[in-house]
Amino acid sequence: MILDIVITGLISGSVYALLAIGFSVIFGVARIVNIAHTAFYMLAAYCIFFVTQKLGFHTLLGMLVAFVAVTLVGLLAYKLFIDPIREHEGAVLIGTIALAIAMQEFMLLWFTGDYVSVPSLIKGYFAVSGVKVFYQQLLTFGMVLIVLFALWVLLMKTRLGLAIRATAEDREVANLMGMNDSRVAMTAMGVSVGLAAITGAVIAPLTILTPFMWMHPLIMMMAVVVLGGMGSIKGSFAGAYILGFAESLVVFLIPQGAFLKGSVALSIMILVLLIRPEGLFGISFEEER
Amino acid sequence: MGLLWFYIRKWYRVVKNEVLVLPSRVVLVLFVLTLLGLPLLTQDAYVLRILILTSIFAILAASWDLLSGYTGQMNFGHALFFGVGAYTAALLNLHVHIPPWGSIPLGGLAAVLAGLVIGIPCLRLRGTYLALTTLAFPIILLGIIFALPGITGGELGVSGLARLSNSRIMDYYITVVLMLILCSIMWKITDSNTGIIFHAIREDELAVRAAGINTTRYKLMAFSLSGFFAGVSGGLYAHFMRIAGPSTLEVSMSFTVVIWAIFGGIVTIYGPVGAVFILFPLLEFFRFWPEYRTLMFAGVVLLILLYMPEGLLPWIRDKIEVECPRCKIRNIATRKTCRICTASLD
Numbered sequence: 001m002i003l004d005i006v007i008t009g010l011i012s013g014s015v016y017a018l019l020a021i022g023f024s025v026i027f028g029v030a031r032i033v034n035i036a037h038t039a040f041y042m043l044a045a046y047c048i049f050f051v052t053q054k055l056g057f058h059t060l061l062g063m064l065v066a067f068v069a070v071t072l073v074g075l076l077a078y079k080l081f082i083d084p085i086r087e088h089e090g091a092v093l094i095g096t097i098a099l100a101i102a103m104q105e106f107m108l109l110w111f112t113g114d115y116v117s118v119p120s121l122i123k124g125y126f127a128v129s130g131v132k133v134f135y136q137q138l139l140t141f142g143m144v145l146i147v148l149f150a151l152w153v154l155l156m157k158t159r160l161g162l163a164i165r166a167t168a169e170d171r172e173v174a175n176l177m178g179m180n181d182s183r184v185a186m187t188a189m190g191v192s193v194g195l196a197a198i199t200g201a202v203i204a205p206l207t208i209l210t211p212f213m214w215m216h217p218l219i220m221m222m223a224v225v226v227l228g229g230m231g232s233i234k235g236s237f238a239g240a241y242i243l244g245f246a247e248s249l250v251v252f253l254i255p256q257g258a259f260l261k262g263s264v265a266l267s268i269m270i271l272v273l274l275i276r277p278e279g280l281f282g283i284s285f286e287e288e289r
Numbered sequence: 290m291g292l293l294w295f296y297i298r299k300w301y302r303v304v305k306n307e308v309l310v311l312p313s314r315v316v317l318v319l320f321v322l323t324l325l326g327l328p329l330l331t332q333d334a335y336v337l338r339i340l341i342l343t344s345i346f347a348i349l350a351a352s353w354d355l356l357s358g359y360t361g362q363m364n365f366g367h368a369l370f371f372g373v374g375a376y377t378a379a380l381l382n383l384h385v386h387i388p389p390w391g392s393i394p395l396g397g398l399a400a401v402l403a404g405l406v407i408g409i410p411c412l413r414l415r416g417t418y419l420a421l422t423t424l425a426f427p428i429i430l431l432g433i434i435f436a437l438p439g440i441t442g443g444e445l446g447v448s449g450l451a452r453l454s455n456s457r458i459m460d461y462y463i464t465v466v467l468m469l470i471l472c473s474i475m476w477k478i479t480d481s482n483t484g485i486i487f488h489a490i491r492e493d494e495l496a497v498r499a500a501g502i503n504t505t506r507y508k509l510m511a512f513s514l515s516g517f518f519a520g521v522s523g524g525l526y527a528h529f530m531r532i533a534g535p536s537t538l539e540v541s542m543s544f545t546v547v548i549w550a551i552f553g554g555i556v557t558i559y560g561p562v563g564a565v566f567i568l569f570p571l572l573e574f575f576r577f578w579p580e581y582r583t584l585m586f587a588g589v590v591l592l593i594l595l596y597m598p599e600g601l602l603p604w605i606r607d608k609i610e611v612e613c614p615r616c617k618i619r620n621i622a623t624r625k626t627c628r629i630c631t632a633s634l635d
Contacts, residue, residue, distance in 0.1 A: 097547065259432050277414055
C-alpha cells in the first residue's frame with residue numbers, strides 16, 4: 001500500500017514537474033499562456049504509438065521521432081498561429097485553446113477514440129514486499145531526473161539560458177541589451193514543446209492513450225504552476241510532487257477516491273494560495289499580481 | 290387623435306434621427322425584430338431548439354464578458370456558475386417542487402453565492418494566476434458531484450425536471466425575451482458609473498484605489514453579478530434540456546465560453562452575444578460532417594483570430610463606422626463630416 005502510494009506519487013509528480021516547467025518557460029519569456037502545452041504531450045504519446053505499433057519500429061526510435069516531430073509541429077504552430085497575435089493576450093489564450101482542440105480532433109480522426117497503449121522500453125518488474133515495481137517506472141523516474149538536470153544546466157550555465165532568463169525578467173531591457181526578443185521566444189517555445197514531448201514520450205508506456213488525455217494533466221499542470229509560484233523551477237518541482245502525492249494518497253486511501261483526486265489536489269492549491277498568494281517559492285512582483 | 294399623431298411623429302423622428310443614422314443600430318433593431326418575429330415564418334422544432342440554446346448561451350457569454358472583459362478578472366471557471374445554477378434549479382425543482390419561474394432565479398442566487406465563495410480567495414490574485422486558479426473550482430465541484438451519486442445522480446445527472454412551458458414556441462419566447470432583457474440589463478450596468486469603475490479596475494487597479502474607491506467591493510460585485518446572470522442561464526438550460534448533468538461543469542464548457550466571448554470581442558457585451566449567434570448555429574450547420582465538426586470550429590476560430598485579434602464584431606463595427614475626432618460621436622463610414630459637429634472625419 002505505502003509503496004504503491006510512493007510509486008504512483010513519484011511518477012505523476014515527475015510528469016507534472018516536467019509539464020509545469022515547460023509551461024513556465026514559455027510563459028516567462030513570452031507571456032504566452034499555452035493551453036495547448038499538454039496537447040503536445042498527447043501528440044508525442046500518439047507519435048510513439050504510430051511509430052511502434054503501426055510502423056513496427058523500436059520504442060526508443062519512437063521516442064526520438066516523437067521528440068523531433070512534436071518540437072517541429074510546436075514551432076510551426078507557434079510561427080503560424082501564435083506569433084502574429086502575440087500582442088493580444090486574449091486572442092493568444094483562445095488561439096491556444098483552439099489549437100489544442102484542433103490537435104485533439106486530428107488525433108480522434110486519425111487514431112479514433114479507442115484506448116491504445118504502447119510497449120514499454122524495458123519489460124519486466126521486480127517485487128518489493130509483494131508490490132510490483134516495473135522497470136519502466138524506474139526508468140521513467142530516472143529519465144525525469146536527467147531531463148530536469150539537463151534543463152537546469154541549460155538555463156543556469158549557458159548563454160542561451162542567460163538570454164531566456166533575462167528576457168523572462170524584463171523583455172524590453174533584454175531587447176535593449178541586444179538580445180533578439182522574437183528569436184529568444186522562438187527558442188523558448190522550442191524548449192517548452194520539447195519538454196512536453198519528452199514528458200509524453202516517457203509516460204506513454206505507463207498510461208493509456210486517448211485523444212482526451214491532455215485535459216487532466218493540463219489542469220494539474222496549471223495547479224502546480226500556481227502552487228509553486230510561476231517562473232520558479234524549484235517551486236514547480238516541489239509543487240508537482242506535493243500534488244502528485246496528494247493525488248495518489250486520495251486514490252489509495254479514500255473510497256471513491258478516483259473521483260475526488262482532482263478535487264483534493266486543487267483544494268490544497270487553493271488553501272496554499274489563501275496563505276501565500278504568490279505560491280510556495282514565487283516572488284511577488286508589484287505589477288504582476 | 291392629436292395625441293396619437295404626436296406620438297407617431299415623435300417615434301418616426303427617433304427612428305429617422307437616432308436609429309437609421311448608424312448601421313450598428315439598424316442591425317441591432319433588425320436582429321431584435323427578426324428574433325421576435327421568427328416563429329411567424331417557421332415553427333420548425335429543430336430551428337427553434339437551436340435558437341433557444343443559442344439564447345441561453347448568449348446570456349452566459351455576455352456574463353463572462355461582464356466579469357472578465359470589463360474588470361479584467363480572467364475567469365477560466367465560468368462553467369462553475371452555469372453548473373451551480375443548473376444543479377440548484379434542478380434539485381429545487383425535483384425535490385422541493387418549485388416551478389421553473391422560481392427555481393431559475395434561485396439557481397441564479399446560488400450562483401451569486403458561488404461567485405462570492407470563489408471571489409474572496411481570488412481577490413488577492415491577478416491576471417494569469419487568477420485564470421489558472423479559477424479553472425480549478427468547477428473541477429473540485431465536479432469531483433464532489435461524482436463522489437455523491439446519491440444526491441446528484443453522478444455521471445447521469447439530475448433528470449426529469451419540469452418543462453419551461455407547454456409548447457416549444459412558448460419556450461422560445463421565454464428564453465429569447467429573457468435573453469434580450471438580461472443582456473440589456475448587463476449592457477446598462479456596464480454603461481453606468483459602476484461600469485466605468487469596472488473599466489478603470491481593468492486598466493489600473495492601483496489608480497482606482499488611490500482615487501478612494503473600494504476596489505474589493507467592486508470586484509466582488511462583478512463576481513456576484515456575473516454569477517447571477519450565468520446562474521440564470523444555467524437554470525434555463527437545465528429546465529429546457531430537462532436534465533442537469535456533469536457536462537455543465539466540464540473544462541470544455543469553461544473554454545467554450547471564453548472562445549465565444551473573445552471571438553466576438555470583449556468589453557462590448559454585444560460582441561459575445563453576436564459571437565454565440567454566429568458560432569453556435571454554425572456548429573449545428575457543420576453537423577453534416579459530424580467527425581470534422583469540432584475541427585472546423587477550431588479552424589474557424591484560429592483563422593478569424595489571425596486577421597481580427599480584437600474580435601469579430603468590433604472589427605466589423607470599425608469598418609462601417611468612424612468616430613468623430615472632435616466630439617467622439619460615431620458616424621457611418623461613408624460620411625465626410627460629423628453629423629453633429631460637422632468636423633471633417635479624416
